[in-house]
Each structure stands twice: as structure tokens, then as C-alpha cells.
Amino acid sequence: MAKNIAFVFPGQGAQYSGMGKDFYNQYEKAKQIYDYASEICNIDVKKICFDSSDSRIHETKYxxxxxxxTSLAILECVHGxxxxxxxxxxxSLGEYTALAASNVIDIKDLFLLVKKRGKYMQEAFPTGGAMAAVIGLSEREVVAICNQMNGNIYIANYNCPGQIVVTGEKxxxxxxxxIFQKKGARMVLPLNVSGPFHSPLLETAKKKLEISLKDVQINNFIIPYVSNVNAKxxxxxxxxxxxxxxxxxxxxxxxxxxxxxxxxxVDLFIEVGPGSTLTNLIRKIDPGVEVLNIQAVGDMKTLLKVN
Known part of the structure; x- marks a missing residue:
């Protein structure tokens, strides 16, 4: 019986040095994506992804x-x-790879939008922001604590049952x-990001992106995607x-x-891109659903039973 497949794509925080390098070396389609990204964005994307001495991989705009x-390069190989x-x-950022997978916006425009989005988000709140995953509390408990804090702290992500990400001033x-730990949180994990993403503190980035989107063409696409904003x-x-x-x-x-x-x-989720964060979250949301993770060339063999 044919599977009803959803591709899912990771966001910021999934990055690691060397991500996608095996695809670049072994698949011409992947190599073309990295080369095209470097050309369109006027950035040496390969160096950022593959060179362990290049610290730019942890700067939002890069x-x-x-x-x-990397996600797009791996997606091309999966499609191949x-x-x-x-x-x-x-x-979050992964929604832009979903837009590519659904052909909502042309690839060139997406590369330029992602470059601008990263720049706008970094400029909006260059220092003094933070995000953290709260493990082991309910949505209601986390919201209540955020509301009682004296300052800017918000819910950034509803990741899975018992895991909510907060964002705001560092x-x-x-x-x-x-406070979270006193209320019973098992753990609070600071995230490897450089700003208070998904909060009203990034209002200036939102306004700049609105302007950048004005001239972008939306294609008459067939395959739907699911929005982070409304889960529809x-x-x-x-x-x-x-x-x-x-x-x-x-x-x-x-x-x-x-x-x-x-x-x-949907009865099969395939995470395409660096890391396995989404695979782990999906298994916590519904342990009964099938999930595959494609982040290395060796993972491609797991797709043979799908095709």
C-alpha cells in the first residue's frame, strides 16, 4: 500500500560542521545546489557548512x-x-525548505529571501536575546510562568508534549x-541560537520581510504545506x-x-536535512507513526522500501 508521505525540514539549531558534505561529494544534484547557493547569495556556503574552523555557521545571517x-541539497537527492x-x-526556517518542496516560490527567490530573513532577524535583536527548551511542564504551566515574569518572555515553539520553547530577553x-525548575520542570535547556526568535521583539524584522515579499511571485502550486503560524x-x-x-x-x-x-x-514522516530533532519530536507526539531521518548518504538506503 502506498504511503501518505510528509517531508519535514529542520530549523535553526540543527546546524553542525560538515553537514551535507557527503551528499556534496557523492551526488551531482547536491553539488549543484551548494554551488548555486554560493553564487546567488554571494557567500561561500560550502565553506560555512564544511569547514570546522568557520564559526559563521552559528551566526544567524549565515x-x-x-x-x-543543506536541506534543499538532500531533498534533491531524495527526489532523485x-x-x-x-x-x-x-x-521555523525549515518552512522555507517546505516552500521549495511544494514549489510555492521559485528557488532563486527562496535563496534570496532566506538570506534576507537571517540578516533581518540578526539585525532586529543583535545581542541580549535567548531561547530555552522547557522539559516536563504543561503548556498551561509554562504560559502562566511567562505571564508572571517581569520582562519580555514568550512561547516560541510548541514542540511536543512536555517540551515548550521560550524566547525573549536573555x-x-x-x-x-x-522558576520553571521549582514548578517541576525536569530540565531547562538553553538553545544554540543568537536571538529571541518567534517573539514580538523581532517586529522590525517582520516589517522588513513584508517589504521583501512584495515583489515575490507565488506559484500556482499543487502540493500543500503546513504553516507554523496556524498549523493548517x-x-x-x-x-x-x-x-x-x-x-x-x-x-x-x-x-x-x-x-x-x-x-x-499522513502515515510516514521523512525528516530531510541536518540533525534528527524533528524525528525525535514526532515520535514523542505520536509513537505509533513511522518516521525516517535522512541527514547522511548512508540514510538513503532506508528510502528503498518506500519507493
Missing amino acids: TQIAIFT IGVTSTVNAGL AVVEASYE YINYSCDIKSLLSEQIVSSVKWQQSIKEMIRQG
Whole structure:
């Protein structure tokens, strides 16, 4: 029986030095993506991704283009063996790879948008922001603590049951750790990001992205994607540009998105890109659903049973 497949794509924080290098070396399609990214963005994307001495991989304005390029390169290889999806989704930045997979926006425009998005987000709050994953508390408990804090702290991501990411001013986020733990959180994990993403503190980035999106053409695409903002299937008739700009300052409804795709009949999720964060989250959201993770050439063999 044919599988109802969703491709899912990772966001910022999934990056690591050497990501995608084996695909670059072994697949011409992947090499072409890295070379095209470097040309279009006027950045040596290969060096950022592959050179362990290049610290730019952890700077937002470079991280985002590096992860997007790597995920897209791996996606091309997956498509190359005939595996396709019925819906796509990505966590935060990963939503832009989902747009590519669904052919919502042309690749060249997406590269330029991702480059601008990373730049705008870094400029909006260059220092003094932080994010952390709170493990072991309910949504209601986390929201209540955020509301009682004196300062800017917000819900950034609804990742999975018992895992919610908070975002905001660094001093406020760090002051919340002790309170979360006193309320029973098993763990509070600071995230490897450089800003208070998915919060109103990035309003200036949202406004700049709105302007950049004005001249971007939305294709008459067939394969839907799921929006982080509302966890709904998005088609050509939706206000896609508003959703993309709103995404920068809104909570990422990842758990709700996965549940919606399962409700719509998805029975196989394939995480495409660096890391295995989404694979782990999906297994916590629904232990019964099948999930594959493609981040290295050796993982491609797991797709043979799909095709």
C-alpha cells in the first residue's frame, strides 16, 4: 500500500560542521545546489557548512542559508530516487525548505529571501536575546510562568508534549530557569541560537520581510504545506506572504502541525536535512507513526522500501 508521505525540514539549531558534505561529494544534484547557493547569495556556503574552523555557521545571517542549502541539497537527492511527498512542513526556517518542496516560490527567490530573513532577524535583536527548551511542564504551566515574569518572555515553539520553547530577553529567560525548575520542570535547556526568535521583539524584522515579499511571485502550486503560524494546510488561495512575515514574531505550532498531518492521513514522516530533532519530536507526539531521518548518504538506503 502506498504511503501518505510528509517531508519535514529542520530549523535553526540543527546546524553542525560538515553537514551535507557527503551528499556534496557523492551526488551531482547536491553539488549543484551548494554551488548555486554560493553564487546567488554571494557567500561561500560550502565553506560555512564544511569547514570546522568557520564559526559563521552559528551566526544567524549565515546559519539560515547554510541549513536551507543543506536541506534543499538532500531533498534533491531524495527526489532523485523517486520519493515524493503529499504535504510538506518545516520548523521555523525549515518552512522555507517546505516552500521549495511544494514549489510555492521559485528557488532563486527562496535563496534570496532566506538570506534576507537571517540578516533581518540578526539585525532586529543583535545581542541580549535567548531561547530555552522547557522539559516536563504543561503548556498551561509554562504560559502562566511567562505571564508572571517581569520582562519580555514568550512561547516560541510548541514542540511536543512536555517540551515548550521560550524566547525573549536573555536576562529574563535566564531568570525563568529557576522558576520553571521549582514548578517541576525536569530540565531547562538553553538553545544554540543568537536571538529571541518567534517573539514580538523581532517586529522590525517582520516589517522588513513584508517589504521583501512584495515583489515575490507565488506559484500556482499543487502540493500543500503546513504553516507554523496556524498549523493548517496551506494552498494557493491562502495569504502566504502574510503568514511568512507573521511567522517571525509568532509561536511555532509544531505539535499541532504534526497532529493535523496525521489527522489528514499522513502515515510516514521523512525528516530531510541536518540533525534528527524533528524525528525525535514526532515520535514523542505520536509513537505509533513511522518516521525516517535522512541527514547522511548512508540514510538513503532506508528510502528503498518506500519507493
